[in-house]
Amino acid sequence: xxxxxxxxxxxxxxxxxxxxxxxxxxxxxxxxxxxxxxxxxxxxxxxxxxxxxxxxxxxxxxxxxxxxxxxxxxxxxxxxxxxxxxxxxxxxxxxxxxxxxxxxxxxxxxxxxxxxxxxxxxxxxxxxxxxxxxxxxxxxxxxxxxxxxxxxxxxxxxxxxxxxxxxxxxxxxxxxxxxxxxxxxxxxxxxxxxxxxxxxxxxxxxxxxxxxxxxxxxxxxxxxxxx
Amino acid sequence: xxxxxxxxxxxxxxxxxxxxxxxxxxxxxxxxxxxxxxxxxxxxxxxxxxxxxxxxxxxxxxxxxxxxxxxxxxxxxxxxxxxxxxxxxxxxxxxxxxxxxxxxxxxxxxxxxxxxxxxxxxxxxxxxxxxxxxxxxxxxxxxxxxxxxxxxxxxxxxxxxxxxxxxxxxxxxxxxxxxxxxxxxxxxxxxxxxxxxxxxxxxxxxxxxxxxxxxxxxxxxxxxxxxxxxxxxxxxxxxxxxxxxxxxxxxxxxxxxxxxxxxxxxxxxxxxxxxxxxxxxxxx
Numbered sequence: 001x002x003x004x005x006x007x008x009x010x011x012x013x014x015x016x017x018x019x020x021x022x023x024x025x026x027x028x029x030x031x032x033x034x035x036x037x038x039x040x041x042x043x044x045x046x047x048x049x050x051x052x053x054x055x056x057x058x059x060x061x062x063x064x065x066x067x068x069x070x071x072x073x074x075x076x077x078x079x080x081x082x083x084x085x086x087x088x089x090x091x092x093x094x095x096x097x098x099x100x101x102x103x104x105x106x107x108x109x110x111x112x113x114x115x116x117x118x119x120x121x122x123x124x125x126x127x128x129x130x131x132x133x134x135x136x137x138x139x140x141x142x143x144x145x146x147x148x149x150x151x152x153x154x155x156x157x158x159x160x161x162x163x164x165x166x167x168x169x170x171x172x173x174x175x176x177x178x179x180x181x182x183x184x185x186x187x188x189x190x191x192x193x194x195x196x197x198x199x200x201x202x203x204x205x206x207x208x209x210x211x212x213x214x215x216x217x218x219x220x221x222x223x224x225x226x227x
Numbered sequence: 228x229x230x231x232x233x234x235x236x237x238x239x240x241x242x243x244x245x246x247x248x249x250x251x252x253x254x255x256x257x258x259x260x261x262x263x264x265x266x267x268x269x270x271x272x273x274x275x276x277x278x279x280x281x282x283x284x285x286x287x288x289x290x291x292x293x294x295x296x297x298x299x300x301x302x303x304x305x306x307x308x309x310x311x312x313x314x315x316x317x318x319x320x321x322x323x324x325x326x327x328x329x330x331x332x333x334x335x336x337x338x339x340x341x342x343x344x345x346x347x348x349x350x351x352x353x354x355x356x357x358x359x360x361x362x363x364x365x366x367x368x369x370x371x372x373x374x375x376x377x378x379x380x381x382x383x384x385x386x387x388x389x390x391x392x393x394x395x396x397x398x399x400x401x402x403x404x405x406x407x408x409x410x411x412x413x414x415x416x417x418x419x420x421x422x423x424x425x426x427x428x429x430x431x432x433x434x435x436x437x438x439x440x441x442x443x444x445x446x447x448x449x450x451x452x453x454x455x456x457x458x459x460x461x462x463x464x465x466x467x468x469x470x471x472x473x474x475x476x477x478x479x480x481x482x483x484x485x486x487x488x489x490x491x492x493x494x495x496x497x498x499x500x501x502x503x504x505x506x507x508x509x510x511x
């Protein structure tokens with residue numbers, strides 16, 4: 001209960017640090033989700049139509065990658081983005097951009113794999129209608145993805161929840177730099193380490209509240225309504 | 228699959244936009260520091276003055292000295308604050324050091340349960356204290372993370388010629404504060420820097436039992452390595468000199484944690500250039 005009142009006080013008093021940290025968390029996760037959606041939805045859609053062994057391998061690979069451990073993604077990208085790694089010249093390590101890259105890698109398999117399932121499960125009539133109208137491939141994608149929007153929005157929600165609440169990749173790639181790459185999850189871990197459990201819990205309440213609110217709002221607006 | 232080609236182009240464009248929006252600007256300096264210096268609030272207290280004086284903004288990665296040195300070797304940070312003389316010496320041996328100064332010090336202390344079952348408070352030296360802990364079969368919480376504190380602990384065990392047996396050595400693999408919490412929960416002994424213990428004192432049930440020995444001097448050094456990118460060097464040198472030779476000395480002396488001074492500026496007459504140098508026994 002004290003955690004709850006501390007959290008409310010942090011929100012009400014408008015602690016500048018907390019606002020900034022929350023904004024960074026949302027920016028990184030939403031940017032990653034946007035990139036993952038732009039790539040993952042078309043990829044899942046294309047795979048739903050593709051035949052043959054290669055397509056099946058890619059599909060099962062995507063399903064496997066949905067279980068990628070966040071800390072492994074963080075570590076592999078760390079070696080890639082480090083100054084002595086292949087992409088070191090970009091100077092991306094310990095920036096928000098690096099965190100966006102990491103979270104995109106985490107979100108992409110979820111979006112693509114679940115889009116694939118969603119499109120596959122559309123009734124045959126939807127495909128026949130789309131084909132009979134003689135639509136361009138792009139328009140057909142928009143129409144069929146629109147038909148499956150309930151399941152796809154649900155996939156996006158899942159992907160958002162995964163990246164918004166993860167710590168492993170965020171702390172390795174962002175470095176928890178105050179005012180730059182400090183997010184809700186990395187600051188919670190830090191405050192606990194520093195011994196300020198009250199603040200850690202209060203920040204935890206904020207993280208939880210945002211995750212729940214986004215889920216509830218989007219679910220009631222898009223997922224349930226789309227059936 | 229045709230659709231993924233324009234998508235790839237879009238993704239690249241989007242990624243580049245995000246990258247340029249997020250890459251650190253030229254007036255930004257990224258440093259790695261041992262956790263005690265950052266978690267105690269010291270950097271937060273003194274760095275705004277540096278930014279005001281020079282215009283350089285500082286991004287701080289707080290981590291163990293072992294990883295900080297590793298980040299320096301890889302060129303991922305422009306400057307290091309460490310308290311690990313052995314690892315710092317290795318940087319010299321590898322010819323990687325461009326600037327090095329000892330700039331402040333405090334003490335390691337041996338903390339433990341108030342009952343002190345191993346009678347550490349009566350030890351004649353730090354090494355004797357470690358022997359007493361091992362002989363009493365008391366548990367000892369170790370960082371186990373190649374941090375400066377962990378390296379010092381291993382040096383003391385080696386000098387003592389003993390180590391706690393098996394499960395009596397609790398390796399946390401975490402930072403100093405987390406390790407102090409574990410030590411408190413398990414009522415074990417622990418080697419810690421005094422700043423972090425002072426800060427955690429309200430939430431842990433362990434206290435200082437032994438501190439009077441030069442072997443427990445905790446010395447902090449600032450270094451710039453040859454791996455530092457040329458365009459980051461001016462900022463790095465500016466901060467290093469500000470810390471070691473500039474106005475930071477007074478700010479460090481004036482900084483308090485838990486109501487008392489926890490870091491001491493390096494004595495002007497003591498050697499600043501070698502990792503093994505000590506501030507001098509009289510000042511402990």
